[in-house]
Amino acid sequence: MNGEPLVSTRELHRDYALAGAAVHAVRNVSFDVGPGEYLAIVGPSGCGKSTLLNLIGAIDRPTRGTVAIDGTDVGALPDRAATRFRLTKIGFVFQRFYLLPVLTARENLELPMAEANVPQGERRRRALELLGYVGLAPRADHRPSELSGGEQQRVAIARALANRPLLLLADEPTGELDAQTGADVIRLFDRVNRDGVTVIVVTHDEQLAAAARRVIHMLDGRVVRDEPMLRRA
Amino acid sequence: MRLHLAALSLRRHLSRTLLAGLGVAVSAAMLLDMVMLATGMRESFAGLLGRNGFTIRASPRGTLPFDSEATVGDAADAAAAIARVNGVTTVAPVLGATIHVLDADAPVTAFALGVDPSVQGDYELLAGQDPVSPNELVASDALLARLSKRVGDTVAVAVGFDPQLQTYAGRRRLVISGRARFLFLSAEDRAAALQLSTVQEMGGPGRRDRVSLFMVRTAPAADAEAARAAIEREVPRVTALSIAGAVAEAENRLSYFRQLAFILGAVSLIVGFLLVTTMVTVSVNERIGEIAVMRAIGVSRLHVVHQIVLEGVAISLAGAVVGLVLGVGTARYLNSILRGFPGLPDAIDFFLFQPESALRALSLLVLSGIAAGIYPAWRAASLPVAATLREEAVG
Numbered sequence: 132m133n134g135e136p137l138v139s140t141r142e143l144h145r146d147y148a149l150a151g152a153a154v155h156a157v158r159n160v161s162f163d164v165g166p167g168e169y170l171a172i173v174g175p176s177g178c179g180k181s182t183l184l185n186l187i188g189a190i191d192r193p194t195r196g197t198v199a200i201d202g203t204d205v206g207a208l209p210d211r212a213a214t215r216f217r218l219t220k221i222g223f224v225f226q227r228f229y230l231l232p233v234l235t236a237r238e239n240l241e242l243p244m245a246e247a248n249v250p251q252g253e254r255r256r257r258a259l260e261l262l263g264y265v266g267l268a269p270r271a272d273h274r275p276s277e278l279s280g281g282e283q284q285r286v287a288i289a290r291a292l293a294n295r296p297l298l299l300l301a302d303e304p305t306g307e308l309d310a311q312t313g314a315d316v317i318r319l320f321d322r323v324n325r326d327g328v329t330v331i332v333v334t335h336d337e338q339l340a341a342a343a344r345r346v347i348h349m350l351d352g353r354v355v356r357d358e359p360m361l362r363r364a
Numbered sequence: 365m366r367l368h369l370a371a372l373s374l375r376r377h378l379s380r381t382l383l384a385g386l387g388v389a390v391s392a393a394m395l396l397d398m399v400m401l402a403t404g405m406r407e408s409f410a411g412l413l414g415r416n417g418f419t420i421r422a423s424p425r426g427t428l429p430f431d432s433e434a435t436v437g438d439a440a441d442a443a444a445a446i447a448r449v450n451g452v453t454t455v456a457p458v459l460g461a462t463i464h465v466l467d468a469d470a471p472v473t474a475f476a477l478g479v480d481p482s483v484q485g486d487y488e489l490l491a492g493q494d495p496v497s498p499n500e501l502v503a504s505d506a507l508l509a510r511l512s513k514r515v516g517d518t519v520a521v522a523v524g525f526d527p528q529l530q531t532y533a534g535r536r537r538l539v540i541s542g543r544a545r546f547l548f549l550s551a552e553d554r555a556a557a558l559q560l561s562t563v564q565e566m567g568g569p570g571r572r573d574r575v576s577l578f579m580v581r582t583a584p585a586a587d588a589e590a591a592r593a594a595i596e597r598e599v600p601r602v603t604a605l606s607i608a609g610a611v612a613e614a615e616n617r618l619s620y621f622r623q624l625a626f627i628l629g630a631v632s633l634i635v636g637f638l639l640v641t642t643m644v645t646v647s648v649n650e651r652i653g654e655i656a657v658m659r660a661i662g663v664s665r666l667h668v669v670h671q672i673v674l675e676g677v678a679i680s681l682a683g684a685v686v687g688l689v690l691g692v693g694t695a696r697y698l699n700s701i702l703r704g705f706p707g708l709p710d711a712i713d714f715f716l717f718q719p720e721s722a723l724r725a726l727s728l729l730v731l732s733g734i735a736a737g738i739y740p741a742w743r744a745a746s747l748p749v750a751a752t753l754r755e756e757a758v759g
Contacts, residue, residue, distance in 0.1 A: 216662075217660065217662040242658070246662055
């Protein structure tokens, strides 16, 4: 990694109570991610991958330690600033797509842009451009219920790119897809990364992990191995 | 975008939204009707009293107009004294009496008013002319129908019936000069108006120079309350009542109506509030995952609250508009039933639509709709994003 890291976690801990017992979901995690990197976080269920992703994405706060994105300690941001940070600097992709069912594909993309005060004409143009980027321009006026799972996930990826984020975070993005559509989504992430967006994915999917340039292995909340994908280097 | 999203969210469960809106509409209609009921009688009574510009009534000391058969003596002097009061422009004396029309198979009893036709404010002429001569009268439609008489016919009229001697104090043949609508009587009342002097003379010595009431008109710029007080000072044997005083007296007597209207209006408002709260809460609970996603992708709490509150406002507004139509329709129907009560003046309304009052009531309903949406909206917007997404993923 050359220069300043885009993502930097230091001695990161996240504990929470579950049925009265303390759960140490993330324990003493420290690593850096440089601009333009493509990182996969892998590990068994319950090892703390998604919690770590939520901490990086500023939708959860660490119990101890810091997580900095582009030099900003996002764990220390007040809610309003953290929300704004997510809106402008981070794109999220979820396992279950989570598109708003009442909006069309285009309107789903326009929502974060409207929140960022992008003018209406500009956000419509950019939404159509992004839908074209993920190969769904003809489906712009379809609602999620009229799209297949793979199409919905591609719309979700386009939505995540709507405000031109520095960082794209994806939590099991192929978890709900069959092998073929999963492969399409993997190729799309690869393309997004090659176009300059830093990508961090949490996955069980070996194919998706293999597409990354670097893989972090977690176990019981700890990073147990951090290795580059040498065959891709 | 927020408005668009709110509208789409409401359309998602259209039948539920319509039912909730209908519930709010019924609640709004009830609220509106209660507001109309609370103010209707007062306002229509005040309007009736103020008709033709008469702002003060002076009746025998300690009585209300036509509350008893008491009369004021030395009426001419009293009228002159009242006319001298600053601000008074017209004094219209009125003497009430019971007359018996003897032309039918059996005597027909009617209420008669002795008036000065040039200044009277008790009736509106529908046909013919005022009783300009002492041998003329104008009659209500109900009396004409009972007598089967028309304008131009002559009738034998008597007053002062003595049940023991079966005699009358005075009799006269009078020409029916006109048809009239008596403002303070119901359409079913058999009534007639004659010249004041005619009624006084027919009533015998006991009625000479006596009146039941002075109706007093004041100049538009004059202080009616000051004139009222001055009349009581100048003519101590009368009690003067301004419109405000009469309305207050009527309100006092009708306070049960107002209390009932207030309680039912408050219940309507609470029901509307609970309906919107329930609707918004159910809708929010169904969309917890969506709201968490919106928050995750950077949508602010305020935006989420705005959107959900907008949904509550939309239901309240739609309910208020439909409720306005429903309320006015219901009020008209109920008014027609209540106005059928015997003895009520035609001009009295139980329900009176006043745009300002209606706007205030419906604004209150919409405000309660906003309040109903704020708590569930803020609660939803404040949920921990990561934990909610995790629970939704598990769910």
